[in-house]
Amino acid sequence: MNSDAVTSLAGTFAALYGAAPDAYFAAPGRVNLIGEHTDYNEGFVLPFAIDRVATIAIKLQETGGVRRLRVASTQGGPVVEAAFDGLVPESVAPWARYVAGVFWALEQQGLPMPGADVLLDSSVPIGAGLSSSAAIECAVGLALNTQLGLGLSREELVLICQRAENDFVGAPTGILDQSASLLGTAEHALFLDCRSREAVHVQLPLEAADxxxxxxxxxxxxxxxxxxxxxxxxxxxxxxxxxxxxxxxxxxxxxxxxxxxxxxxxxxxxxxxxxxxxxxxxxxxxxxxxxxxxxxxxxxxxxxxxxxxxxxxxxxxxxxxxxxxxxxxxxxxxxxxxxxxxxxxxxxxxxxxxxxxxxxxxxxxxxxxxxxxxxxxxxxxxxxxx
Structure with missing residues (x-):
C-alpha cells in the first residue's frame, strides 16, 4: 500500500471514529503452490505469500471502562460493534469475526486485551481460495502483538490466528494459511512441516526463470x-x-x-x-x-x-x-x-x-x-x- 492509500485509509478512519489511528499493518493472502488439505493431517505444504494484502488501521482504547470492539470495512456497510467482555461469535457479523477472533484468542491465552477501533481494507479476493481470512487475522495479530508489546514470536502468532479461525470463526483449518501470511518472504515459497511446524524457505524465482x-x-x-x-x-x-x-x-x-x-x-x-x-x-x-x-x-x-x-x-x-x-x-x-x-x-x-x-x-x-x-x-x- 502506497502513501496515498495510507492517507486515504487514515481519512476514512477519522471520519468513522473521530480520531486518527495509532498504526497501520498489512498481511498477505497466499497461494498454495502444492499440498492441499495435508496441513490438518500433520503433513507437508508449500505455500507462498502473494502481493495482495489485507491492511488495517487500528486505534487501541485507553484502559478502564467498558471495553468495546468496533470494526469497519472500506467496502462500506455499517460499523460492527460488540462489547468485548463475554465476546461470542454470534455477537459479531460473520466477516468481522476474523478480526474479533484474534482478540478473543489472545485473551484465551491469558493476555488481556483493550477495546479497539479497526478499519479493514483488503485487495485479497474474498472466497477465491487465497486465504483472505488469514490475511485479516495475521494483520490484526501482528498489530496487537506490536502495539501492546506482547513479545510473541511469529510462530506463536500463527497458532493464535489459527485458534481464532478454528475456535471462534468455526473453520477447522490447519496452520498453512497463517504460516504463509506471517512467515513468507519475497521470491520464496515456505516448505512447512505441519507436525513439527518447522519452516524452510525455498527459492521460487519465477521472474528470473521467465x-x-x-x-x-x-x-x-x-x-x-x-x-x-x-x-x-x-x-x-x-x-x-x-x-x-x-x-x-x-x-x-x-x-x-x-x-x-x-x-x-x-x-x-x-x-x-x-x-x-x-x-x-x-x-x-x-x-x-x-x-x-x-x-x-x-x-x-x-x-x-x-x-x-x-x-x-x-x-x-x-x-x-x-x-x-x-x-x-x-x-x-x-x-x-x-x-x-x-x-x-x-x-x-x-x-x-x-x-x-x-x-x-x-x-x-x-x-x-x-x-x-x-x-x-x-x-x-x-x-x-x-
Missing part, C-alpha cells in the same frame, strides 16, 4: 466453515483411526494397497489423496532445488487430478480453468485452496500469459460461466507494519 503464475479466480465462492470442509476433516480423521496411525502423515505410499482393502471406498479415496499429495510436496521441493520452477508443472497437474478424482473438492469451473490453461500452453495447473470453488493456478512461460488468459476467458464465456478474474502473482513478503 515464468508467470496466473491465478484464475472462478468467482465460485467457497467458505472454510461450510459443511463440506468439515466432512473432509472427519473422513481423514476416520481414515487415520482405522489405519491405526496418529495422522495420515504417517501413512506412506507403500500402505495404499493395504488401505484400499480395509477402508470404505470413499474414505480410501480421501486417504489416497493425502498420502500422494504429501509425496508430491516433497518431490516439488526436490525439483525446485535441482532443476528450478519450470520442472514442477506435471506435479501441479497431478495434484489437481487427485483433488478432482480422489478428494472430491473440484468443480466444473475449476476443471475447465485447468484443462483450458493446459491446452493453451501451461506447464502445469491445479486448483488451489480449500476447494468447492475458488481459484486455479497455472504455471506458464511469461510470454504465454496473455494467450492463456484469453483462452480461459473464452472457454468460460462459451460455457456461460461468470467471467473469471485472472491475474499474476509473485512471492511477496509476509505481514508487516506500514
Amino acid at each position: 515464468l508467470a503464475l496466473l491465478v484464475i479466480d472462478t468467482r465460485v465462492s467457497h467458505a472454510h466453515d461450510s459443511g463440506g470442509y468439515k466432512e473432509l476433516v472427519a473422513a481423514c480423521t476416520r481414515g487415520a483411526q482405522e489405519l491405526g496411525v496418529p495422522a495420515l502423515r504417517d501413512v506412506g505410499i507403500e500402505r495404499l494397497v493395504e488401505a484400499q482393502q480395509v477402508l470404505a471406498p470413499q474414505i480410501y479415496r480421501r486417504v489416497k489423496h493425502i498420502v500422494t499429495e504429501n509425496q508430491r510436496v516433497l518431490d516439488t521441493v526436490e525439483l525446485l532445488g535441482a532443476r528450478g520452477p519450470a520442472a514442477i508443472g506435471p506435479l501441479l497437474t497431478a495434484s489437481h487430478v487427485s483433488m478432482r478424482d480422489d478428494f472430491g473438492i473440484s468443480c466444473d469451473e475449476l476443471d475447465l480453468a485447468v484443462d483450458t490453461a493446459m491446452a493453451a500452453g501451461a506447464l502445469g495447473a491445479r486448483m488451489t485452496g480449500g476447494g468447492f470453488g475458488g481459484s486455479a493456478i497455472a504455471l506458464i512461460p511469461a510470454a504465454r500469459a496473455d494467450d492463456v488468459s484469453a483462452a480461459v476467458r473464452e472457454a468460460f464465456a462459451r460455457a456461460h460461466y461468470l467471467a473469471p478474474e485472472i491475474f499474476s502473482v509473485i512471492p511477496g513478503p509476509g505481514a508487516r507494519q506500514l
Whole structure:
C-alpha cells in the first residue's frame, strides 16, 4: 500500500471514529503452490505469500471502562460493534469475526486485551481460495502483538490466528494459511512441516526463470466453515483411526494397497489423496532445488487430478480453468485452496500469459460461466507494519 492509500485509509478512519489511528499493518493472502488439505493431517505444504494484502488501521482504547470492539470495512456497510467482555461469535457479523477472533484468542491465552477501533481494507479476493481470512487475522495479530508489546514470536502468532479461525470463526483449518501470511518472504515459497511446524524457505524465482503464475479466480465462492470442509476433516480423521496411525502423515505410499482393502471406498479415496499429495510436496521441493520452477508443472497437474478424482473438492469451473490453461500452453495447473470453488493456478512461460488468459476467458464465456478474474502473482513478503 502506497502513501496515498495510507492517507486515504487514515481519512476514512477519522471520519468513522473521530480520531486518527495509532498504526497501520498489512498481511498477505497466499497461494498454495502444492499440498492441499495435508496441513490438518500433520503433513507437508508449500505455500507462498502473494502481493495482495489485507491492511488495517487500528486505534487501541485507553484502559478502564467498558471495553468495546468496533470494526469497519472500506467496502462500506455499517460499523460492527460488540462489547468485548463475554465476546461470542454470534455477537459479531460473520466477516468481522476474523478480526474479533484474534482478540478473543489472545485473551484465551491469558493476555488481556483493550477495546479497539479497526478499519479493514483488503485487495485479497474474498472466497477465491487465497486465504483472505488469514490475511485479516495475521494483520490484526501482528498489530496487537506490536502495539501492546506482547513479545510473541511469529510462530506463536500463527497458532493464535489459527485458534481464532478454528475456535471462534468455526473453520477447522490447519496452520498453512497463517504460516504463509506471517512467515513468507519475497521470491520464496515456505516448505512447512505441519507436525513439527518447522519452516524452510525455498527459492521460487519465477521472474528470473521467465515464468508467470496466473491465478484464475472462478468467482465460485467457497467458505472454510461450510459443511463440506468439515466432512473432509472427519473422513481423514476416520481414515487415520482405522489405519491405526496418529495422522495420515504417517501413512506412506507403500500402505495404499493395504488401505484400499480395509477402508470404505470413499474414505480410501480421501486417504489416497493425502498420502500422494504429501509425496508430491516433497518431490516439488526436490525439483525446485535441482532443476528450478519450470520442472514442477506435471506435479501441479497431478495434484489437481487427485483433488478432482480422489478428494472430491473440484468443480466444473475449476476443471475447465485447468484443462483450458493446459491446452493453451501451461506447464502445469491445479486448483488451489480449500476447494468447492475458488481459484486455479497455472504455471506458464511469461510470454504465454496473455494467450492463456484469453483462452480461459473464452472457454468460460462459451460455457456461460461468470467471467473469471485472472491475474499474476509473485512471492511477496509476509505481514508487516506500514
